[in-house]
Amino acid sequence: MNSGEKIELLATPQDYNFGPGEANALELDCGRKLYEVNIRYETFGTLSAERDNAILIAHALTGDAHVCGKHSPDDRKPGWWDNMIGPGKYLDTDKYFIICSNVIGGCSGSTGPRSVNPATGELYNLDFPVITIADMVRAQKRLIDHLQIPKLLAVIGGSMGGMQALEWSKLYPDMVQSTVAIATTHRLAPQSIAFNWVGSQAIRSDADFDNGNYAVNPEHGLATARMLAHITYLSDESMEQKFGRNLQDADSYSFAFKRDFAVESYLEHQGQRFVERFDANSYLYITRATDYFDLSGGGSLAEAMKPATSDFLVVSFSSDWLFTTAQSEEIVKALLANGLNCSFCEIESSYGHDAFLLEVDRLGALIRDFVANQRKKF
Amino acid sequence: MNSGEKIELLATPQDYNFGPGEANALELDCGRKLYEVNIRYETFGTLSAERDNAILIAHALTGDAHVCGKHSPDDRKPGWWDNMIGPGKYLDTDKYFIICSNVIGGCSGSTGPRSVNPATGELYNLDFPVITIADMVRAQKRLIDHLQIPKLLAVIGGSMGGMQALEWSKLYPDMVQSTVAIATTHRLAPQSIAFNWVGSQAIRSDADFDNGNYAVNPEHGLATARMLAHITYLSDESMEQKFGRNLQDADSYSFAFKRDFAVESYLEHQGQRFVERFDANSYLYITRATDYFDLSGGGSLAEAMKPATSDFLVVSFSSDWLFTTAQSEEIVKALLANGLNCSFCEIESSYGHDAFLLEVDRLGALIRDFVANQRKKF
Numbered sequence: 001m002n003s004g005e006k007i008e009l010l011a012t013p014q015d016y017n018f019g020p021g022e023a024n025a026l027e028l029d030c031g032r033k034l035y036e037v038n039i040r041y042e043t044f045g046t047l048s049a050e051r052d053n054a055i056l057i058a059h060a061l062t063g064d065a066h067v068c069g070k071h072s073p074d075d076r077k078p079g080w081w082d083n084m085i086g087p088g089k090y091l092d093t094d095k096y097f098i099i100c101s102n103v104i105g106g107c108s109g110s111t112g113p114r115s116v117n118p119a120t121g122e123l124y125n126l127d128f129p130v131i132t133i134a135d136m137v138r139a140q141k142r143l144i145d146h147l148q149i150p151k152l153l154a155v156i157g158g159s160m161g162g163m164q165a166l167e168w169s170k171l172y173p174d175m176v177q178s179t180v181a182i183a184t185t186h187r188l189a190p191q192s193i194a195f196n197w198v199g200s201q202a203i204r205s206d207a208d209f210d211n212g213n214y215a216v217n218p219e220h221g222l223a224t225a226r227m228l229a230h231i232t233y234l235s236d237e238s239m240e241q242k243f244g245r246n247l248q249d250a251d252s253y254s255f256a257f258k259r260d261f262a263v264e265s266y267l268e269h270q271g272q273r274f275v276e277r278f279d280a281n282s283y284l285y286i287t288r289a290t291d292y293f294d295l296s297g298g299g300s301l302a303e304a305m306k307p308a309t310s311d312f313l314v315v316s317f318s319s320d321w322l323f324t325t326a327q328s329e330e331i332v333k334a335l336l337a338n339g340l341n342c343s344f345c346e347i348e349s350s351y352g353h354d355a356f357l358l359e360v361d362r363l364g365a366l367i368r369d370f371v372a373n374q375r376k377k378f
Numbered sequence: 379m380n381s382g383e384k385i386e387l388l389a390t391p392q393d394y395n396f397g398p399g400e401a402n403a404l405e406l407d408c409g410r411k412l413y414e415v416n417i418r419y420e421t422f423g424t425l426s427a428e429r430d431n432a433i434l435i436a437h438a439l440t441g442d443a444h445v446c447g448k449h450s451p452d453d454r455k456p457g458w459w460d461n462m463i464g465p466g467k468y469l470d471t472d473k474y475f476i477i478c479s480n481v482i483g484g485c486s487g488s489t490g491p492r493s494v495n496p497a498t499g500e501l502y503n504l505d506f507p508v509i510t511i512a513d514m515v516r517a518q519k520r521l522i523d524h525l526q527i528p529k530l531l532a533v534i535g536g537s538m539g540g541m542q543a544l545e546w547s548k549l550y551p552d553m554v555q556s557t558v559a560i561a562t563t564h565r566l567a568p569q570s571i572a573f574n575w576v577g578s579q580a581i582r583s584d585a586d587f588d589n590g591n592y593a594v595n596p597e598h599g600l601a602t603a604r605m606l607a608h609i610t611y612l613s614d615e616s617m618e619q620k621f622g623r624n625l626q627d628a629d630s631y632s633f634a635f636k637r638d639f640a641v642e643s644y645l646e647h648q649g650q651r652f653v654e655r656f657d658a659n660s661y662l663y664i665t666r667a668t669d670y671f672d673l674s675g676g677g678s679l680a681e682a683m684k685p686a687t688s689d690f691l692v693v694s695f696s697s698d699w700l701f702t703t704a705q706s707e708e709i710v711k712a713l714l715a716n717g718l719n720c721s722f723c724e725i726e727s728s729y730g731h732d733a734f735l736l737e738v739d740r741l742g743a744l745i746r747d748f749v750a751n752q753r754k755k756f
Contacts, residue, residue, distance in 0.1 A: 029633075030631075030633035031633075126635070129633070130631075130633040130634065130635065187623065188623075189614060189617070189618060190614075190617040190618060190620075190621045190622060190623065190639070190641040191609060191612075191614045191617050191618075193623070193639050193641055193642065194605075194609045194617065194641050194642070194645055195606075195609060197605070197637075197639075197641075197642045197645055198602060198605045198606045198609070198645070200635075201580075201598075201601075201602045201605065202579075202580050202583070202602055205580070205583065205584060205585075205598040205599060205602060206583060207583075207585040220579075220583040221583060223579075224576060224579045224580055224583060227572075227575070227576045227579065228573075228576045228606065231569060231572045231573060231576070234569075236567060236568075236569045236699075239567070239568040239569050239572065240567060240568060240569075242568075243568045244568060245565065245566075245568065245571070245672060245676070253408075253508075253670055255407075255408035255409075255507070255508040256508065257504070257508065257578075257662065257666065259575075260669075261568070261571050261575075261669070263568040263571055263572050263575075264571065264572070264575045267572055267575060267576070284635065288635065291638075291639070292631055294623060298623070321614075321699075
């Protein structure tokens, strides 16, 4: 490497296995236990001697532990939040010790439905227990204990990552100095449950699905589910700007049931890219975890959040119709009712839900300053 | 029947066949022709001697010619707009001659992909030509000619019916005294095209689809497409009010990938009811017709609507996110720019797009008064 080139952040995936036996099992909300759980994670930066600079990043629905940097300089792309995290970036790895782990139920290294069930030697598939957001957080807590970090400076997440961050603040208040919940909700709305249901039916109706015991990923159904979800990640405004009614490869309609419109080609591309990296069973499990997510337990959110003590930063995006500003405001109201410090910002953006990955400059500055203040208070 | 009982409006389906041969063929936007086209239609009330009281109702995506009344007193349900149309109702069949026909491409009596191709003696299936909203209107025009009605008092439609009404006003201005376009758009937005694409993929991936040559309706894929579309017909607000996060048959989550939520059971029910009455190929053809719908031809809507001369009533619903008030306003602006009489009303409603079928009292009063005024101007 020439001395003039920028030195890239290199990431090394690591594994933490809870170990065998009853004592190490992870108890789940469904009443079952997971044995020999593995957590795939990556860390960046250095844990301070005072252990006061650790930040846990919780990933979204189809994210993974590879949050920034590259595994090899030859990698085509860096981790999913590389514009946010790294040396000198908004979450500065010269200052902070950043941890990101793949959720249980996932398909990127942590124990999930395509893992081998140690009790049978076979893949779990649909015998994998139905997990919850709280279960994901309980597994992360075991990792943080393993890393001997008594208290996190911040737990930060967008979308489903925000659900985990909120759950952390409720389940383990003594371990959380601050919580950053971005483009998220305290409970999934029926419209979102409905979209997830349709997506799950598309997967289950794929001829290759075989009730979860597929030899090859049921790509058609999974791509359909992804295309549907992807629509909910964009705003009608951004789709209008990006595609309008533009045709893809022609000057006029084909009159032949082909992909005429640019937006159709875009969706197909997103679907195809997705099935190369994501597993259908994992998709069913993780979307179900979000369906089940209701921090209020069906009652008062303020009451349910009584255990939380951390400071909060809540961020929404104006054109996000999946997890709306109104939903963020419900969270803020409950936290303020509990006398907690809660900053709230709605960022004007036309990008819809995806803005949490795209509006990095405005979001990053907010997070940078919030976390710097938290370090002083730690 | 006891004399005290309300006498029900009885409806008799009728057929108009264009007849064989080149001279009777219907020329389509795609460049192909349809031969021996049949139009299924129903009429209510009596055509006046002056022939000045005929109203054409254009149905929505999955509607049919059976707009009101019952085919038999024993029918469980009347036609789809029975609360709007009938003796003494908002569209009073004692005053007006109401006509409603099934669109071509449909599966309720008019020529569509499951009709027999007279050239081959086989079902068209995917050999049926891809049709447009304008093609549907051209076929309706032939029916109106057949009925010897020189000019319609009004063409009225909601959703895809509104698209047809607008197309009528542009294609046959001399035949349209007034146009009522409800909960509609002058062109399908990319978000709607995207939802249609996902629905079409769900149908095509059904193992029973067989490239359209199915022996039995590919119910699973068609139900999935319908469930998806149905979400876009409701508002998040109405889903919250109607279902919230209510569970269907239990006090707690099943943790078993069952239909836990009331909204899931509702969608499944809608999907199942739909596949009993609608054909998968028709669904592909008719949704494609809406994808292709762009009254502006890609340019200025006002310019494209220059031929129109009728008076207009445009109605939107505040919570309709499929065809929004903003989209209705674009239509209104173009018509006003052309110096036409155009009344516009946004009705406050939480029902979403479905409001055009549910807010019958507020919508009905508007239409009743508008049409009465048009009769005076006729």
